[in-house]
Amino acid sequence: MSATTLDTPPTPTDAPARRPDRAGALRxxxxxxxxxxxxxxxxxxxxxxxxxxxxxxxxxxxxxxxxxxxxxxxxxxxxxxxxxxxxxxxxxxxxxRLDFGDSLVYGQPVSEILADRLPATVELAAAALAVTLVVAIPAGILAAMRRGRGADHTVMTGVLLGQSAPPFWVGILLILVFAVWLRILPASGYGTLANLILPAVTLAVYSVAVVARLLRSSLIDVLSSDHIRSARAKGFGPLQLVLRHGVRNASLPVVTVIGLEVGNLLGGAILTERVFSWPGVGQLTIEAISNRDFPLVQATVLFFAATFVVVNLLVDLSYSFLDPRVRTSR
Incomplete structure (x- = not known):
């Protein structure tokens, strides 16, 4: 009886068990x-x-x-x-029809004007995002590993200053220090790496503070969990624990914030581009508002909104790859 039961093939109702999950995911x-x-x-x-x-x-x-x-x-x-x-x-x-009309001031199609200015904004946002990841991730890991010590206090002080300082004030301060006093970087311009450094750092200061603070708090929660204590008992070192087990488990909220910060970097580029005379979409938006160029203002606002919406959608869809529990629940 037991052999017959084991050899019995699965019923047809058992086979398509995953189809409702796929249909639910598509919905x-x-x-x-x-x-x-x-x-x-x-x-x-x-x-x-x-x-x-x-x-x-x-x-x-x-x-x-x-x-x-x-x-x-x-x-x-x-x-x-x-x-x-x-x-x-x-x-x-x-x-x-993806037709945004013609600019009232320039007399050209708005899509062509945006296409001319978009590369500068994307370049600035990408550079700021690179600065954010390079600085915030090591800072957050260091603060979590050295919780309550000098390194942690130093990182959290920098986080507090970074979240408190307005971007335009940071930009003016960097211009005074590096362009006026030290004279090692240009105060404005476009086209070279030297022109990119100050705007990218200015734009990244707030994002560095946000990502570092969230990564620190997420890692502290993960490092106090049971499976981390079990791995520590097996002889894993602190850095190995963080890199192999901690960062991945703490990545879900961090990825969410990084996705939001991509939209903030593009949106925050408006003031940064104005301070450094960066010829991007942000500078174009201010010019269009000053000139009451209705089609151009509408297109730039819709561009920034679409950036936020698309980034949030991609972050939401990436949850299932980072955390299988999210995939199962959906």
Whole structure:
């Protein structure tokens, strides 16, 4: 009887046991995509209506002595004399075709202007992210391993200063020290590694503080768990425990914050690019707001929002690869 029972093949109901999990995962991805699209639609709508509260761009585009007839002609050529709701519908139709319109100031398609400025912003954000990872991860590990000691106090003091200092103030301070007093780095410019150092460090200061603090607290929690104590009893050294067992188990909240910081690095580049005259999307956004360039402001705001949404979506989907328990629960 026992042999017959063991040799009995599995019933058909046992075979497709994982299909509901896959279907649930696909539904979860579809739900997140729908939420992302809804957020982008809301952002585009808010940007469209808020930017029109800043005033009439015709007053800036024409000289002060322009006549009312000239203003009316320009307003008609730009489509600003149409009802607001009609302008909004035209804007949404353009978004469906990925057509952001033409800049009121430059007279070029907004997509081309963004494409020209985007590489500079991506370069700055990537350099700041590299600085963040290179400094924050060793600092967080060191603080966790030396908890309550001098190294821990030093790292946490730097974290406090990094989270308290505004980026524009940090940028001005670095310019005074390294460009004015020491004269070893340029205060502005674009195109060389020397031009990149100060803006990247300025942009990374806050992110370094956030990531280092979170990694320290996550590692402290992990290092006090039972499996770490068992590994320590087996003879694993402190550094081996942290690198082989601690960092991976503490990586889930850290990856979440790093993903959010990518969006913060791109969004925070607005002030940093202004301080260092960096020719990126942030500098372009400030210029567009000053000139009341409606299509350009709408496109840059939507770009920053899309960056946050896409990064958060990728971080959310990466959970299942970092923690199998998340994959099972979903």
């Amino acid at each position: 979860g991805v579809a739900r997140r995509l729908a939420t992302a699209l809804f957020v982008l639609l809301c952002t585009a709508t808010v940007a469209f209506f808020l930017v029109r509260l800043s005033g009439d761009p015709v007053k800036i585009l024409l000289p002060p002595d322009a006549t009312a007839e000239q203003e009316q002609v320009l307003r008609h050529s730009l489509g600003l004399d149409q009802p607001l709701f009609s302008q909004y519908l035209d804007y949404l139709r353009g978004l469906v």
